[in-house]
Amino acid sequence: MSTDNSSATLNLTLSENLQSLLQSYRQMQMPMGQYVSFILIPSIGFFVVTVVLSLVLSFPMMVRVPIPLLGSLALFSAVFYPKILLSQRQRQLDNRFHLMVTHMTILSTTKIDRMEVFRTLADDDEYGELSNELRRIVELVDTWNQSLDDALRRRSNEVPSETLADFFERLAYTMGAGQSLREYLLTEQEQILENYATVYESSLENIEVMKDLYLSMVLSMTFALVFAVVLPVLTGTEPTLTVSAVILLYIFVQTGFFLAMRSLSPYDPLWYHPDEKPSAVESTITRSFYVGVGLTGILLVLSVTGITGLSPIGLPTLIPGISTLPLPFYAVIPVTPLLIPGLVLNKAEKRVKARDQEFPSFIRALGTTEAVKQSTSSDVLSTLRNKDFGPLSENIDDLYKRLNMRIEPVEAWRYFTADCRSYLIQTFSEMYLMGREMGGNPQLLGELISENMNRVLQLREQRKQATTTLIGLLYGMTAASTFAFFIGLEVVNVLSNLGLDLNTSAGVDVGQIIRPDVYNIPLIEFLLVVVIMFSAMLSALMVRTVDGGHKVNTYMHFVLLSWISSLVAIFTRWLINTFLAVG
Template sequence: MAQSEAENGLDLTITETVQGLVESYRQMTIPLERYLLFILLPSAGFFVLSVVAALLLDQPLMIRLPIPLLGFLAMSAALFYPKILLSQRKRELNNRFHLLITHMTVLATTKIDRMEVFRTLAREEEYGELAMEMHRITQLVDTWNQSLDDACRRRAKEVPSDAFSDFLDRLAYTLGAGQSLDDYLISEQAQIIQHYTTVYSSSLDSLEVMKDLYLSMILSMTFALVFAVVLPVLTGTNPTMTVSAVIVMYIFVQSGFYLAIRSMAPYDPLWFHPEEYPSPIEERLDKAMYVGVGLSAALLFVTLGGMFGVTPIGLNDLLFFLDEVPLPFYAVVPITPMLIPGIVFRQEEQRVKARDDEFPSFIRALGATEGAKQSTTGMVLRTLRKKDFGPLTENINDLYKRLNMRIEPTAAWRYFTADCRSYLIQTFSEMYLIGREMGGSPKQLGELIAANMNEVLQLRQKRKQATTTMVGLLYGITAASTFAFFIGLQVVNILAQMSLDLNAGSRLDVNSLINTGVYDIPLIEFLLVIIIMFSAMLSALMIRTVDGGHKANTYLHFVVLSWIGGVTGTFTKWLVTQFLAI
């Protein structure tokens, strides 16, 4: 009975997967015939060729195995690409859904025409696919003369997002029953925020599961790489080829996990990058980037020039306190100055987060005071700016000064959000500004915006905890895997030296028992340094993806992880030599 139920469940899952794949092909913008002819068939042909190549090559299985895997990966990517596109569209709809509903509620409370609410949202390019859906609804009403509830009901059947489809269905029913748009949206706020919280938390839970899988796979690949380094001592196979093959698989595994983490991470951008409103922050960040890149380029020139005898000084002169510069240091020293932009960007990011924490209190106080005094924002800020809003106080003072100088309110608020550099502050400030311009209640707007932003900030605290555990995990894996790599390498190096000494003083051919002659130790060490640097880069990208901060945060973690790998590898070689050297 249990076996039959399991088989029925498996059949149902396969059927749903096939139906979902067929539906994704139906919703493609590319004609199906063209996709099959120019993408799917060539990828299948590439897979067949990779299988044939793996069968015909006269190489060990460890080297031939990745070839058909590469072909299978290409064919699978082509087969499921429409499904991936549909999933990306669904993700885009879900990412900004709560912001769209908040914006729609703000517009609806201004008592403007309900179709004007949809037209306004359709012009907001920031909402991406959601703005396109708003545009499609307005087209159905304006061009095809359908009622708003019929247009919402029709689009609800086409969108891939269940949450957005359910919202449009309920909206169509409510509007058809005669309820006003603002009453419906205000009543929906709690449910929309609850849905966003659920989706956000489930994404963080998925990252926790992915973290455990990543740990297991990287440990397995680390053992495989150590075996690829050590086993040729007994088998006599070419260690360079086996190590290279395992490194390729290692790169594929890490890249796959990075893409998976990137797709699972919740969408919650921190930074706002306006192009038309410059800010002193931008100048500081640019200077830090120029200094970091310039110093890295200079160190790279000195390192390479010293190796090839082009420059009068080399890395040996810079690290004069070392008898011999370890090979990993040739990779990690040139990138070290990138710590400068990484630290500067991190400091500015902490200020952005601090401003985010203070903004709900500010916007609630602003709305309540404006509603009570029935005065302009500039008059209210005259007294409100004297209160302590932490790092946001300076920006509030600048906003008051611009409004007091009779700068147009829209421009003053835009400069305010540009100086804050916060995505949430920019988004919610824009909502408040538009709501006030259209005659909305400032008290209601302030409370609505503050409540929504507080929910997002609480979720960010959970994300911060997930990021902290991810940082600890990746730093620990980097040290542990590097330790394992260089233990195997140094053991082989010592065995090679021992075999030379034994051959010199004995008639026994030690090389018939220990095949150390097939090793090119410097080349294998160079390959290990490459995988350490690549692993550090991908680990830094993973941390940045989970954190959701600025891309420049990658530099800080990349440099630190590279130094952890370089120092651990050098220390491991010295330690093994102390214990095993004769």
């Protein structure tokens, strides 16, 4: 009986997944027949070709196995791409949902009617896919003469996001029952924040699970690569092809985990980049970037020309007393100048985070004081600018000066957000400014914004802890993997030399046991250096993705991880040689 129940449950699950997949095909912009003809059928043909090649080619098994994996990846991507596309749309709807609802709440407290609230948000491209959904609701009301609650109920059945669908459904019900938009949104604020926190924390928990999976997979791939390096010395198979195939698989696995981390990380950008209003911080970061990349380019040319013998000037000539360098240094020294923009950015990013911490107190004080004194922002800022708001104090003082010089308030506030360079400060400042212009209560606006931003900052602390543990994991795995790689390489190198010594001194034919002649040790070492540099790059990208910071922040971790890998590689080879020499 239990077997029948399990079978029925399995069939029901498969049926639901199949229906969900077909629904995603129907919601594509491309017609289903066209997608099947031009994408799905060619991917099936490519998969069949890769399977046939893996059976026909006479390469070793470790080289042939990845070939059909490539075809299966293409087929899997083609079959599930519509589902992935729908999931991405769902994430876009969920990512900025709490900000959109906060903005809607602020607008609802002003003197405009409820349809104008929806029109205002529909015209704001900041919310991306959410703006498109609100635009569809406005179109149903204005063009097709539907009531707002009917339009909301209709769109709730179409959107892929359960959170947004539930919000539309409840909003349609309450408005149909006669409750005002303002009352409903003020009542729902706490629940919306809790829902957002639940989704955010769920994403962080998924990242924790992915870290454990990543640790297991990297350990497995490290073992496979060491096995691929050492095994040919006993079997006589071509080691270069074997090692190259495992390296490609290793890179493929790491790339997959990076993409998974990027898809699972909560959307919570730190930086704000207005192109029309550059700041001194942005100029400093840009200059440091050009300096770092320029020096890296010069050192890279010296490294390549020196190691290939195309130029007498190489990296060793730049270091007094050094005639030769270990191979890993030829890879890591050229990228070292990238540390310059990384450190500059890291310092600037700390100031942005410090401004975020002070902004809730500032906006609450501004709103409360404006309501009590019944005065303008300029008059209130004349007092607030003398209070200590940390790194934000300088920006508040500049805002007061611009408003006092009779600069248009909108422009003054936009210069303020541009100087702060914070995404949250820019978003919530725009909400406050728009709410004040439309006659909203400044005290209520300040309290709403402060409460929402404090909740986001609390979640960011949890994200910071998750990032810290990820950094520790990646740095530890980088050192451990490099140690294992180069132990395998040095063991093969020692066995090769041992075989030569035995052949020449004792006249023993060790070629029946050890086959060192199949190895090109410098080439194997070069491939290992390539994989540790690529691993350092992907690990740095993972840190930046989970952290949510500036892209240039990747450079600092990339340089540090590269140096750790290179030093561990050199130390490992020295250690093995020392022990064997002592032995």
